[in-house]
Amino acid sequence: MFEARLVQSSILKKVLEAIKDLLNEATFDCSDSGIQLQAMDNSHVSLVSMNLRSDGFDKYRCDRNISMGMNLGSMTKILKCAANEDVVTMKAQDNADTVTFVFESPNQEKVSDYEMKLMNLDQEHLGIPETEYACVVRLPAGEFARICRDLSQFGESVVISCTKEGVKFSSAGDIGSANIKLAQTSNVDKEELAVTVEMQEPVTLTFASRYLNSFTKATSLSNVVQLSMSPDVPLVVEYRIGEIGHIRYYLAPKIED
């Protein structure tokens, strides 16, 4: 028996929003420790890795490990049926071929349940090595989304240059070029408004703006985004999911032909 109850169904809606741009379907691996998802986008360019810890749920029970392959379009349809303030419970029997979503209004006067067929998905699991990154940048998630959106008007690529002074985002294309420099915040009153750089060595890398834009669909999950970069290894774009977990996106830098 698997059962996971979240008082804030909006978290699940936001998680889905954060992955459905890149993935059409995904397997939710449920175990005693929580729910994990790892999947590459269709073109195998980026990787999404999400973790929701069992202790972050209001109720969590998982007697046996269960992998639930879900069509994210169908899941989106079902979660649209939940009000933001509803309590959501996901349930499945062991070896089940369906999952049930139960939505309860805060006053318990309306209870709905939706059963969704599960899919058998071919799963590739990738081992992600522990990496010491040359630069780790934290900045407001909304600012990062704005920068990615603004720069994607100029070119297909965004160059991210990180030094101890701050971080620069650049793009160039047919209409011209654009540079956005963010200085490291000198006086941090509110962490969620700060730009911070932890740097071992300066890094300049080029990334596909289309994928960066897809990653920013997670913006509503967190006030802060963390970018981890090293030469010749994938960028990690990480958003925390409240007190319950995180979502990380991996994207390899472009290389010059």
Added chain:
Amino acid sequence: QNSQPQIIDFFQNI
């Protein structure tokens, strides 16, 4: 011109 490597080139299947 830049080319885009796949993520699977960096992380191994387990």
